[in-house]
Amino acid sequence: MTILSVLIVLPLISIGVCYFIHIRKTQYIISLLVAIAHLVCSYLVFSGLFIPAENDFFRFDALSRLFLIILSHVYFWVVLVSYSYLNRPLIVKEEKSKKLYFTMLNVYLFANTLALISNHLGVFWVASETTTLSVAPLIYYYRDEESLEAMWKYLFLVSVGIAFAFIGFVFLALSAGGTVLEGQQLLVTSFTQYATQLNPIWLKASFIFVFVGLSTKIGIAPMHPGDIDATSNAPSPAAALMSGSLRGTALLGVLRVYQIMVPTATADFARTIMIIGGIFSLFVAFVFMFKVTNYKRMIAYSSVEHLGLITLGIGTGGIAFVGAMLHTVFNSLTKVVLFLNAGNIHRAYRSREVNSVWNVLQAMPWTGWFFLFGFFAIIAMPPFGIFFSELMIFQGLLTKPFLLGAVLFFLFFIFVGMSKTVFHMLYTAPPDGDTLVITEKFEITHFVSLTLLILLVVLGLCIPSQLYSLVVQISKDFGILL
Amino acid sequence: MENVLSILFCLTLLYLVITSRLKTYVSILRAQGVLLSAIMIFPFMRHLSVHILIIPLMSLIVKAIVIPRFINKIIIDLDVKRIVEPSIQPFNFLLLSVASMSTIFVAAHVLSGYTPIEPIPFASAFSAIVTGILLIIFRKKLIVHVVGFLILENGIFLFGTSVAAEMPTIVELGSLLDVFVVVFLMGIAINKISSTFAKQDVTVLGRLKD
Numbered sequence: 001m002t003i004l005s006v007l008i009v010l011p012l013i014s015i016g017v018c019y020f021i022h023i024r025k026t027q028y029i030i031s032l033l034v035a036i037a038h039l040v041c042s043y044l045v046f047s048g049l050f051i052p053a054e055n056d057f058f059r060f061d062a063l064s065r066l067f068l069i070i071l072s073h074v075y076f077w078v079v080l081v082s083y084s085y086l087n088r089p090l091i092v093k094e095e096k097s098k099k100l101y102f103t104m105l106n107v108y109l110f111a112n113t114l115a116l117i118s119n120h121l122g123v124f125w126v127a128s129e130t131t132t133l134s135v136a137p138l139i140y141y142y143r144d145e146e147s148l149e150a151m152w153k154y155l156f157l158v159s160v161g162i163a164f165a166f167i168g169f170v171f172l173a174l175s176a177g178g179t180v181l182e183g184q185q186l187l188v189t190s191f192t193q194y195a196t197q198l199n200p201i202w203l204k205a206s207f208i209f210v211f212v213g214l215s216t217k218i219g220i221a222p223m224h225p226g227d228i229d230a231t232s233n234a235p236s237p238a239a240a241l242m243s244g245s246l247r248g249t250a251l252l253g254v255l256r257v258y259q260i261m262v263p264t265a266t267a268d269f270a271r272t273i274m275i276i277g278g279i280f281s282l283f284v285a286f287v288f289m290f291k292v293t294n295y296k297r298m299i300a301y302s303s304v305e306h307l308g309l310i311t312l313g314i315g316t317g318g319i320a321f322v323g324a325m326l327h328t329v330f331n332s333l334t335k336v337v338l339f340l341n342a343g344n345i346h347r348a349y350r351s352r353e354v355n356s357v358w359n360v361l362q363a364m365p366w367t368g369w370f371f372l373f374g375f376f377a378i379i380a381m382p383p384f385g386i387f388f389s390e391l392m393i394f395q396g397l398l399t400k401p402f403l404l405g406a407v408l409f410f411l412f413f414i415f416v417g418m419s420k421t422v423f424h425m426l427y428t429a430p431p432d433g434d435t436l437v438i439t440e441k442f443e444i445t446h447f448v449s450l451t452l453l454i455l456l457v458v459l460g461l462c463i464p465s466q467l468y469s470l471v472v473q474i475s476k477d478f479g480i481l482l
Numbered sequence: 483m484e485n486v487l488s489i490l491f492c493l494t495l496l497y498l499v500i501t502s503r504l505k506t507y508v509s510i511l512r513a514q515g516v517l518l519s520a521i522m523i524f525p526f527m528r529h530l531s532v533h534i535l536i537i538p539l540m541s542l543i544v545k546a547i548v549i550p551r552f553i554n555k556i557i558i559d560l561d562v563k564r565i566v567e568p569s570i571q572p573f574n575f576l577l578l579s580v581a582s583m584s585t586i587f588v589a590a591h592v593l594s595g596y597t598p599i600e601p602i603p604f605a606s607a608f609s610a611i612v613t614g615i616l617l618i619i620f621r622k623k624l625i626v627h628v629v630g631f632l633i634l635e636n637g638i639f640l641f642g643t644s645v646a647a648e649m650p651t652i653v654e655l656g657s658l659l660d661v662f663v664v665v666f667l668m669g670i671a672i673n674k675i676s677s678t679f680a681k682q683d684v685t686v687l688g689r690l691k692d
Contacts, residue, residue, distance in 0.1 A: 163634055
């Protein structure tokens, strides 16, 4: 009970406090304390040192524990850098947005935690809709035309998408017709228990609706545009939060329905759908990586690519599933590094266009190097974690050589497209010859980037036994025997 | 009785398709809110209790009073032109929606043969979902998109009641609150859009692309 109250009630209290206290520093300290408490509790739950009692509505199985620790981690780093981010002089219009910033972050933490630990699909639905509502004001932070458009599109697309997911959940209830579950609550545990009795046609329909609906939030092509616009126009900490943990929360919804389908004959159908979604996302990322002229959009497309890979890994099963779970962890941490440093570049050059950014390595060496290493991490260069998780996904794909060939082809060209952009930003001298001169100090964003990059290497080279056993446990829950 | 109410609900959808006045849209939303609450109360008519009445009452307040008022306020505040310019002929639109509705009704009838669903509320709910989406696709005004989204939500609400998916009261209240906040945020966004751009339709939202 204590853990549950820290995870859910504390953010709730913090929402109230941040809303009524308008001193930014107090808001920051309170939010940071809540983030630390949340992180400690998530770690206790993650490592199995303390397993809270489960009831009908909340559960702490391996999957929830993994996603909870990802959320806590990303959230903690984002809150840590937020104060210095808000204190940057940029434009006057932002001032209004800053008042609500920490309140919305706390709403996000509350809703997201609720979604991750919920066992009731109705609770999950309400909570994940609330996460959308909490990030919408954050997207509109800069209060310009682009961010307004991005917020509108994100709010509209994702709300419609989540409405579709609800239809999927209702279909799930329909699939229970004539079984012991008829008229019962939509609990994942009981549905998994009696999965073999469920009507396969409704189950398939349910999965399609949930997958397509939540794709708007995960960023699986072709439902990705709202997500791209939102992450690229949101302020960097919010973008890191969205790429790092919000997409994962939506993925959890799909995984829950898939978990119900695993013991039934419909599991293959779900896997095929996920493989198609994954490969199509890779294709879209491959095409747009050569077209984008905006570096934040480039990172957003990289999220489409990696979430596509994760979905593909889940669909493939076996060792690829394990790889996909590890990939979720590594991708989240890497995206934080990339978005925070992209934010630094945006602050200095006042543009998100690749063609207005020159010579970053010379002008701002700290940011430049961390951005470069973040880029190395995201394209799966060893010894960063993503290299090992991608290797596992490829290993799983060995049984499907054509698919593996296609994936490698897309990944190679995504790498080419992305490195063209990144190296242009970092190395090319401006045409008029005068490089921007900035005296850059070692800031908190650099500290966070350094810590996360070290963490990524350490996690990649010697994966902690707790993390590995948790991932193995998740695989067992999904019927995968290693 | 539920079937009669569901058919009425379907008729409001057809009216929605042929009308081109914003005021009518708001009245239709009101009517649907009342119908939905009535559909929810009817099965429990014999043994009413406070506990059962909470959700229908709340949805009546939110869907039939608060949200329509809010939309009316936006229309008046922003002085939106009261006539909607459709991007396809009204007759073709009617044809399209009637065709999809009949397909849905036939499909629901076939489905009811081997799954325990009530065909008429099921089909009405699905028709509302489809009509909402068609409205979003074929109309340009952003405020009409919000109406389309609400029609879609109404459909889903009816859908949930028609298959009797068990939801705890707190979840139902939470979903009502969510819908309200979504509409509220969309309203604020439309307000901002009208002060930033010259028009309030989708054509102004084309800056973000690759």
